[in-house]
Amino acid sequence: MMYEIEGMEGGLLEFVTSKADEKILFSSAVNNLQRLNLFDSYTGDLEHIIYETKYNFGSFNFIDNNKKVFFSIINSSEICSHFIYDLASEYVEEILISDTVTDGMCMENVYYYVDRNSSSDQNNVFKLDLNTGKIDQIYEGTSGVSSILNVSPYGESAIISQMYSSTTFKALFYHSENIIDLHSISKLSSIQSVDFLNEKECMILGREEKGSLCIFRYIYPDQITKLAEGIEDESYCVLYNSDLNKWVNVVRKGVVDKLYILGEDFKLEKVILDGFKGVIHDIQKVGKDYLVSTSSVKERKNIYRIRSSGKVEKITSFSLYESSIIPSIETFRSKDGTSIETLLYKNNEYDEAPVIIYLHGGPHAANRYQFSILPQILVSEGFHVMLPNFRGSTCYGELFEKEVYGDWSTKPSEDIKATINFARKLGLSQDKFILFGASYGGYLSLICAGKYPDLISGVISMGGPTDLEAFIKHVPSSWSSMMKEWFPSKNSRSMSPLHYIEQYSSSTLLIYGEDDIRVPYQAAVEFHDELIKKNIDSTFVKLSGTGHDFSIATSQISEACTSFLTEVIEKEQLN
Incomplete structure (x- = not known):
């Protein structure tokens, strides 16, 4: 059975389900706000709008036998606030835990969370009993980023990750006040996903040291068995169906995903969807x-039920984007022959439209074949838009992702130059190009403008590091090991946009959050000042009360970008 859900202009974001019935909690985006909703998948009723906020929702789930909802909200400083909503009385109560909680996961009446101690490098992990209010510290984190990977069905166990760098981590299994280091009983070097079967047993999709993806079965306290190896490298998660002794495998390969059923021998048995x-x-x-x-390029996120028989039923039906511009998926070669994939949104009304290349953040992220409002708006404003997945992007295998280790700029910037060359071969434009990116994408946009000034007419950088030395000093202390892996030598200055300031000539729009705890705001101001000294057109937009999440300042950003793009195009036409 399928239901239209009224009033959800921005569509579904995340969801969880109750164990006892067909209730679904989901977050949605509506008019620059996020909303937490309760939906009955049997009746199709939107039963409760639980909460609205300008920030992002963190963890949320049913508690107290589905009578209440626990949820957290992440503010601009990336700190969580916590609430309990009573479904009967519709009363919301704030739960005061700590003012330095950065991550958490709730299951039944237990909340596991990470508390970032601002006075040290520690990221300690705690367990809160929501019935009694009792808090226990279950793990004392050292330098590195602690996170909760998953929690067992009734909250008695949890898998904790301690990340020291992108390639070095510790996986820990907590149960009954005991912590088991999974590395001490296995050769696991990384974990992709965890699927709990009960309170003491789970399936792990992970990678052995210098090996392929494998599936492991872990039984507390010390039994771990490798069930299969050579699982497809881009696999995102594997879930086990004990009734059928079969597996569901989600593979993120390039810009599109696949969903497979694997048989008892872990071989492909059926393609779902x-x-x-x-x-x-x-x-x-x-x-x-x-x-x-x-989701797809024409459809907002929707929820499907996959029956054990393999039958697929659509539960929700958020409205289609009937006027969407459908991108083509293009592939070309970079300087060293590496295959690069890009989405191309073509302006069919104006073949000679200027080209904007949008660069994603991360760098460990990817542009995907899903609806994105930004390229739709840019095409409607008269541009062609390209979204390349350069080196460092996810969804193309471990080696592709690690190409930025030790050198954040060389290979990705070569990929962007190859993107420009490919666009010209397609006949899109022989003029200069505009680069647009946020976070790492903003950094890479500035780097490319410095390295290839004859190719770039304009740059929009939202929260992109301008000086890597300042960036390394500014990030949270728990990131220190990751910084050493990304930037192992002392040549970070040579990989900074600031290093290319003398050959820089592109018109620039810099948009930065004043309260950004990741990227130093003052370094961006200083970069802007240097551009002005060189008589380069540079506009600086200060987002007050904003950190590294720009979603709460969309109106201000939209206005600045529209004005800037108009000026860049007019300047190019005069030249």
């Missing part, structure tokens, strides 16, 4: 069935 061309965002087990959220 056959013919689907889009992105699989989340998958959850509900008894013998699965609930999956997907």
Whole structure:
């Protein structure tokens, strides 16, 4: 059965399901706000609008036998506030835990969370009993980033990750006040996903040291067995169906995802959502069935039920984007022959439209075959838009992702130059190009403008590091090991946009959050000042009360970008 859900202009974001019935909690975006909702998948009723906020929701789930909802909100400083909503009385109560909670996961009446101690490098992990209010510290983190990977069905166990760098981490299994270091009983070097079967047993999709992806079965306290190896490298998660002794495998390969059923021998048995061309965002087990959220370039996120028989039923039907511009998926070669994939949104009304190349953040992220409002707006404003997945992007295998280790700029900037050359071969434009990016994408945009000034007419950088030395000193102390891996030598200055300031000539729009705890705001101001000294057109937009999340300042950003792009195009036409 499928239901239209009224009033959800921005569509579904994340969801969880109750164990006992078909209730679904989901967050949605509506008019620059995020909303937490309760939906009955049997009746199609939107039963409660639980909370609205300008910030992002963190963890949320049912508690107290589905009578209440626990949820957290992440503010601009990336700190969580916590609330409990009573479904009967519709009363919201704030739970005061700590003012330095950065991550958490709730299951039943237990909340596991990470507390970033601002006076040290420690990221300690705590367990809160929501019935009694009792808080226990269960792990004392050292330097590195602690996170909760997953929690068992009734909250008695949890998998904790301690990340020291992108390639070095510790996986810990907590149960009954005991912590088991999974590295001490296995050769696990990384974990992709965890699927709890009960309170003491889980399936792990992970990678052995210098090895392929494998599936492991872990039984507390010390039994770990490798069930299969050579699992497809781009696999995102694997869930086990004990009733059928089969597996559901989500593979993120390039810009589109695939959903497979694997048999007892771990070989491909069936393709689910056959013919689907889009992105699989989340998958959850509900008894013998699965609930999956997907989206495509024409459709907002929707939830499907996959029956144990393999039958697929669409549960929600958020409205289609009937006027969407459908991008083509293009592939070309970079300087060293590496294959690069890009989405191309073509302006069919104006073949000679200027080209904007949008660079994603991360760098460990990717542009996907899903609806994105930004390229739609830019095409409607008269541009062609390209979204390349350069070196460092996810979804192309481990080696592709690690190409930025030790050198953040060389290979990705070569990929962007190759993108420009490819666009010219397609006949899109022989003029200069505009680069647009946020976070790492903003950094890479500035780097390319410095390295290839004859190719770039304009740059929009939202929160991109301008001086890597200042960036390394500014990030949270728990990131120190990751910084050493990304920038192992002392030549970070030579990889900074500031290093290329003398050959820089592009018109520039710099948009930065005053309260950004990741990228130093003052370094961006100083970069802007240097551009002005060189008589380069540079506009600086200060986002007051904003950190590294720009979603709360969309109106201000939109206005600045529209004005800047108009000026750049007018300047190019005069030349």
